[in-house]
Amino acid sequence: DGGITQSPKYLFRKEGQNVTLSCEQNLNHDAMYWYRQDPGQGLRLIYYSQIVNDFQKGDIAEGYSVSREKKESFPLTVTSAQKNPTAFYLCASSQGQLNTGELFFGEGSRLTVL
């Protein structure tokens, strides 16, 4: 079945370490997104990509980095520069032009900094 796969589901990190969250989709979607979810807040956009080898910062990109070397893959690295990285991270994709398609989400990755 087509969908979005995120891994790992749970991740623990020591302060000062970089971690990379994986996001793979087999929906043949052009647009991919990374969101951060914190309690009591709506999803906030970290980065997005419309096409391979191109990506743009979202509203809260500081301390994060991404790559889009393949259409199916959009990994997110949480760097040591991110001041408050403990959160739930969701990857999403949509077809066609930005904001005109239905959103598909992965199961999420919960990052805890010890």
Added chain:
Amino acid sequence: KNEVEQSPQNLTAQEGEFITINCSYSVGISALHWLQQHPGGGIVSLFMLSSGKKKHGRLIATINIQEKHSSLHITASHPRDSAVYICAVSMSVFSNTGNQFYFGTGTSLTVIP
């Protein structure tokens, strides 16, 4: 101020009750989405609509573009409907960071047998 406001924040219902969740937005939109977030965290798209009304099984979504308001209704609610329901909008004009979607904070629904 949030561009998307949902009410109520929390909702507890008895099995079989008719449920309504409301969403108001303040920006120009091209579409509105209703999403369901399971206890494990994964999110599923329930509806995407830009006018009128859509129905899937026991779920009904309506939108009033002039009033900038949408409602999600669940008929004959069941404990398996317990989840967080999130309203999101696709904006017709992107923010200065290129953000196209704004999300509400969600409505946590618990249906008691």
